[in-house]
Amino acid sequence: MRRGILVFLITTIVVLGFAVHHVWTLLELLVVDGKEDAILRAELPAPNSGAISERPQLIPKIIHQTYINESVPEHWKGPQQSCIDMHPDYEYKLWTDKKSREFIAAEYPWFLETFDGYPYPIQRADAIRYFVLHHFGGIYIDLDDGCNRSLDPLLAYPAWVRKTSPTGISNDAMGSVPRHKFFLNAIDRLPDYNRRWPLPYITVMASTGPLYLSVIWRHYNKANPVGADRVRILFPAEYNNHSWSFFTHHLGNSWHNNDVKLIFWMASHWMVLTVVGFTVGLALLWCIYSTFVVGRQANNSRSKYAYSRIPFYRRVSSKDIELNDRHQV
Numbered sequence: 226m227r228r229g230i231l232v233f234l235i236t237t238i239v240v241l242g243f244a245v246h247h248v249w250t251l252l253e254l255l256v257v258d259g260k261e262d263a264i265l266r267a268e269l270p271a272p273n274s275g276a277i278s279e280r281p282q283l284i285p286k287i288i289h290q291t292y293i294n295e296s297v298p299e300h301w302k303g304p305q306q307s308c309i310d311m312h313p314d315y316e317y318k319l320w321t322d323k324k325s326r327e328f329i330a331a332e333y334p335w336f337l338e339t340f341d342g343y344p345y346p347i348q349r350a351d352a353i354r355y356f357v358l359h360h361f362g363g364i365y366i367d368l369d370d371g372c373n374r375s376l377d378p379l380l381a382y383p384a385w386v387r388k389t390s391p392t393g394i395s396n397d398a399m400g401s402v403p404r405h406k407f408f409l410n411a412i413d414r415l416p417d418y419n420r421r422w423p424l425p426y427i428t429v430m431a432s433t434g435p436l437y438l439s440v441i442w443r444h445y446n447k448a449n450p451v452g453a454d455r456v457r458i459l460f461p462a463e464y465n466n467h468s469w470s471f472f473t474h475h476l477g478n479s480w481h482n483n484d485v486k487l488i489f490w491m492a493s494h495w496m497v498l499t500v501v502g503f504t505v506g507l508a509l510l511w512c513i514y515s516t517f518v519v520g521r522q523a524n525n526s527r528s529k530y531a532y533s534r535i536p537f538y539r540r541v542s543s544k545d546i547e548l549n550d551r552h553q554v
């Protein structure tokens with residue numbers, strides 16, 4: 226029996242090691258805060274300071290936004306106009322569904338099949354912003370973000386994104402020079418991450434959305450530990466809520482569904498859920514182990530066909546598999 230426990234522990238460690246290895250980047254995102262790349266408020270000139278014009282302007286003066294068509298809904302016209310009015314010397318590009326598809330077909334034809342195949346329109350809206358930043362450079366702003374001051378100071382960083390809570394980065398306001406390596410990675414890996422998960426929200430987050438970009442960001446930072454290529458991070462105080470912040474946030478998240486409530490609840494209880502998950506996992510492993518190994522040892526003297534006693538084996542019917550498949554459509 227003592228040998229049995231040893232085998233059980235080793236199996237558990239191997240299984241856990243495998244699981245942890247698989248989600249390592251996600252676990253890292255829970256603790257990595259991006260502070261070492263923060264755009265410090267002290268390095269930003271005040272909203273109307275003359276010091277702004279002394280800064281290098283690396284990012285081209287282009288504002289990118291996306292919507293289905295040219296008819297931007299009434300509640301987003303205010304924020305949209307605030308950005309246009311505050312930047313008369315910037316080019317303004319609204320990427321409608323039609324323009325986005327034409328642009329991908331013309332400039333990144335290798336991506337068109339993936340682009341067309343996305344089940345949710347928001348995935349195309351996510352993807353197109355990485356491509357236009359890679360191609361033209363400029364600043365992408367979600368339609369639910371209005372401008373609170375000139376974006377000129379942010380043109381001084383080759384690439385920047387916004388920190389989000391509780392973890393990772395967001396893709397609702399980002400800036401870049403054309404062909405920055407980070408956005409090159411962001412477009413290059415999209416087809417690999419084009420997977421479907423049981424909940425639409427997770428599918429969108431992990432295939433094209435903020436979670437996808439956060440994972441790319443982690444990988445990119447590991448490959449580029451120092452130097453001017455680092456992606457700079459705009460923290461909440463500089464993003465909105467203060468007089469010196471760059472943006473104002475308006476109502477939005479137009480694509481959120483019912484499963485979002487579940488996810489947000491899970492995000493705020495992740496510690497409890499992790500403990501419960503590990504406990505249930507260990508209990509399950511113990512059940513399998515005791516049925517499979519201990520049961521078999523006890524039976525060995527009597528029967529050579531102890532495998533038929535494994536209860537889990539019988540339960541996997543073709544019906545279960547069919548249901549799983551259908552769930553993913």
Ligand SMILES: *[C@@H]1O[C@H](CO)[C@@H](O)[C@H](O)[C@H]1NC(C)=O
Pocket residue numbers: 293294295296
């Ligand atoms: C734009 O899209 C919206 C939402 O789908 C639709 O209601 C509206 O009629 C469209 N406008 C034009 C000009 O096609």
